Amino acid sequence: MEQTLLLNQEEIKELVTMKDVVKLVDKTFQDMGNEKTVNPTKVLLDLGETAAYPPYEGFMNAMPAYIGWQDIAGIKWAGGLLGKRKELGLPYITSMILLINPQIGNFVSVMDGAYITNFRTGAQTANALKYIKRGQKSIKVGLYGAGMQGRTQTMALSEVFDIEELIVYDIYREVAEKFKESMESYVRGNIKIAKEPSEVAQNVDAIICVTQSKDSFLKDEWVQPGTVVFPMGSYQEVENEFILNADHIVVDHVEQCLHRGVLKDLNEQGKVTKEHIDATIGELAIGVKTIEDFRNKRVICIPIGTGAMDISVAKFAMDEAKKRKMGKPFDFLGTGEIATPL
Amino acid sequence: MEQTLLLNQEEIKELVTMKDVVKLVDKTFQDMGNEKTVNPTKVLLDLGETAAYPPYEGFMNAMPAYIGWQDIAGIKWAGGLLGKRKELGLPYITSMILLINPQIGNFVSVMDGAYITNFRTGAQTANALKYIKRGQKSIKVGLYGAGMQGRTQTMALSEVFDIEELIVYDIYREVAEKFKESMESYVRGNIKIAKEPSEVAQNVDAIICVTQSKDSFLKDEWVQPGTVVFPMGSYQEVENEFILNADHIVVDHVEQCLHRGVLKDLNEQGKVTKEHIDATIGELAIGVKTIEDFRNKRVICIPIGTGAMDISVAKFAMDEAKKRKMGKPFDFLGTGEIATPL
Numbered sequence: 079m080e081q082t083l084l085l086n087q088e089e090i091k092e093l094v095t096m097k098d099v100v101k102l103v104d105k106t107f108q109d110m111g112n113e114k115t116v117n118p119t120k121v122l123l124d125l126g127e128t129a130a131y132p133p134y135e136g137f138m139n140a141m142p143a144y145i146g147w148q149d150i151a152g153i154k155w156a157g158g159l160l161g162k163r164k165e166l167g168l169p170y171i172t173s174m175i176l177l178i179n180p181q182i183g184n185f186v187s188v189m190d191g192a193y194i195t196n197f198r199t200g201a202q203t204a205n206a207l208k209y210i211k212r213g214q215k216s217i218k219v220g221l222y223g224a225g226m227q228g229r230t231q232t233m234a235l236s237e238v239f240d241i242e243e244l245i246v247y248d249i250y251r252e253v254a255e256k257f258k259e260s261m262e263s264y265v266r267g268n269i270k271i272a273k274e275p276s277e278v279a280q281n282v283d284a285i286i287c288v289t290q291s292k293d294s295f296l297k298d299e300w301v302q303p304g305t306v307v308f309p310m311g312s313y314q315e316v317e318n319e320f321i322l323n324a325d326h327i328v329v330d331h332v333e334q335c336l337h338r339g340v341l342k343d344l345n346e347q348g349k350v351t352k353e354h355i356d357a358t359i360g361e362l363a364i365g366v367k368t369i370e371d372f373r374n375k376r377v378i379c380i381p382i383g384t385g386a387m388d389i390s391v392a393k394f395a396m397d398e399a400k401k402r403k404m405g406k407p408f409d410f411l412g413t414g415e416i417a418t419p420l
Numbered sequence: 421m422e423q424t425l426l427l428n429q430e431e432i433k434e435l436v437t438m439k440d441v442v443k444l445v446d447k448t449f450q451d452m453g454n455e456k457t458v459n460p461t462k463v464l465l466d467l468g469e470t471a472a473y474p475p476y477e478g479f480m481n482a483m484p485a486y487i488g489w490q491d492i493a494g495i496k497w498a499g500g501l502l503g504k505r506k507e508l509g510l511p512y513i514t515s516m517i518l519l520i521n522p523q524i525g526n527f528v529s530v531m532d533g534a535y536i537t538n539f540r541t542g543a544q545t546a547n548a549l550k551y552i553k554r555g556q557k558s559i560k561v562g563l564y565g566a567g568m569q570g571r572t573q574t575m576a577l578s579e580v581f582d583i584e585e586l587i588v589y590d591i592y593r594e595v596a597e598k599f600k601e602s603m604e605s606y607v608r609g610n611i612k613i614a615k616e617p618s619e620v621a622q623n624v625d626a627i628i629c630v631t632q633s634k635d636s637f638l639k640d641e642w643v644q645p646g647t648v649v650f651p652m653g654s655y656q657e658v659e660n661e662f663i664l665n666a667d668h669i670v671v672d673h674v675e676q677c678l679h680r681g682v683l684k685d686l687n688e689q690g691k692v693t694k695e696h697i698d699a700t701i702g703e704l705a706i707g708v709k710t711i712e713d714f715r716n717k718r719v720i721c722i723p724i725g726t727g728a729m730d731i732s733v734a735k736f737a738m739d740e741a742k743k744r745k746m747g748k749p750f751d752f753l754g755t756g757e758i759a760t761p762l
Contacts, residue, residue: 086754116465119463123460132488151467155482178514181476181505183505188516190752190754410531411429
């Protein structure tokens with residue numbers, strides 16, 4: 079039996095570029111469209127993010143998936159914590175990914191999942207925008223939140239589009255300034271820092287919300303026709319009116335999107351149901367659905383995040399590591415048995 | 421940040437005895453009864469066990485949990501595969517367990533989960549039987565299936581009870597004979613090998629079904645008053661009549677038990693619902709419910725298996741490993757940073 083390949087985050091950074099992740103996510107969205115990916119609804123372990131008990135400010139999501147085009151199965155266990163984790167200066171996201179050979183069930187790899195999570199989240203947006211705005215090459219971007227996710231969103235978009243201009247708002251001005259400094263190489267035109275949230279939404283092709291905000295700060299009246307809004311936060315960043323008035327709703331995973339994040343409340347009120355979802359990103363990826371006349375439409379697109387994307391990227395990282403003889407094999411059975419890889 | 425402690429199966433075998441597991445499972449059932457454990461319904465990734473696609477004969481279950489009395493969170497990803505796995509002579513169960521510090525979200529341990537799965541499954545039955553048959557010290561046991569699970573069930577029961585007699589049936593006579601040979605030290609009286617399935621159910625206190633059978637082989641008419649039946653298989657081992665005629669239904673996790681295993685079909689037909697479940701094992705553990713006059717009752721008890729039990733045992737294994745300086749630390753962040761354990 080093959081041993082289990084352990085990969086740490088620094089190795090994964092070497093093994094996987096944003097260009098790779100954008101391609102992998104594209105193929106896996108197509109796989110989902112072709113119904114070759116199996117991706118059950120993620121299961122939440124609430125550690126006190128919203129539950130009254132236990133008393134920690136965080137959650138963990140279990141996200142198993144099988145990817146047809148790569149013939150791999152795995153799970154990501156990932157979450158976010160504030161509280162003591164934040165006090166210690168640790169990043170919000172914590173994550174681990176496990177891969178198995180789906181034929182035999184042996185564990186082929188265990189790796190850190192935080193870096194992959196950040197990268198694939200950016201790549202999901204970039205690919206989804208590509209499918210919605212078929213043929214468009216250059217874009218203007220509005221960004222709420224200039225943290226880690228804001229960076230990976232920008233990096234991913236720059237792989238797929240020519241970013242003409244990016245306007246960013248962060249509640250901390252200095253965070254926005256640091257963002258501008260480190261992200262300028264990804265943007266052809268200028269990065270502007272908005273003084274008011276409303277400025278971000280003017281005259282852009284895509285609005286990306288990557289904040290921890292619990293307020294519905296993005297107002298319906300700010301959003302122009304021709305704009306795709308990506309509310310990526312855990313909480314509702316967009317006011318109900320925009321969701322109800324949008325021309326199209328696009329999601330990555332119907333069940334997940336109705337029960338978590340931006341659509342949750344309206345779904346519970348019965349105002350947004352399965353019937354209001356016009357397309358999945360997978361359906362747009364393979365072209366069985368398209369967003370007609372997208373230059374005049376207001377679209378809300380929710381890539382809430384699927385384990386499929388993480389498993390797909392992790393499989394690539396493992397294969398690359400094997401090619402480059404990186405990582406560390408570990409024998410979780412402890413029998414010392416090493417046969418030829420199956 | 422503390423590194424992640426890796427433990428292999430051989431180390432876990434050294435670190436954890438059945439006596440330990442029986443005690444841990446007892447405490448964790450009490451924790452569940454006291455509502456201090458958080459254990460969402462497990463999420464299935466079907467790799468072809470029942471689904472038409474993908475084409476592998478197996479499944480994986482994601483089982484996250486938080487355990488209050490130990491203040492630990494974790495996930496077990498575990499499944500069973502036949503097909504190529506079986507051809508290779510590998511055990512049915514494949515599993516890995518991840519533990520995090522729930523306050524900070526850092527991964528404190530990654531370990532094999534197969535051994536813990538087998539042991540805790542036995543310990544669940546033994547403890548549940550103890551709660552149902554309050555005060556009874558010596559028992560007669562009927563066992564269907566003489567494989568790995570049959571052994572760990574017997575080992576666990578022998579920690580809690582004096583086993584006066586055990587009668588075992590296996591479709592392979594030689595498997596039953598091997599079982600008898602290796603298990604005699606756990607049984608005060610004799611181990612008898614049954615020629616016919618019906619013999620197992622006569623005049624026993626508990627009937628344990630640990631088979632891969634898809635037939636409802638256990639007949640209602642075989643089961644005497646005073647017997648607790650444990651259908652532990654993935655499929656339905658007990659005929660509908662017994663379930664419908666039983667005096668009491670006891671489960672470990674209401675939602676899970678209605679949607680998987682022995683109650684699934686009857687639940688889908690609306691014949692067994694939440695209202696038919698008389699108690700959870702946790703409620704019996706803390707004594708808020710009891711099975712009155714158990715010597716004259718026919719009880720069906722379904723410990724379908726909760727991640728809580730695995731996480732509880734895994735936490736103990738990690739703590740023991742630290743005490744004994746076993747296991748191997750691994751830095752999944754790859755930053756080489758090692759601070760004092762938090």
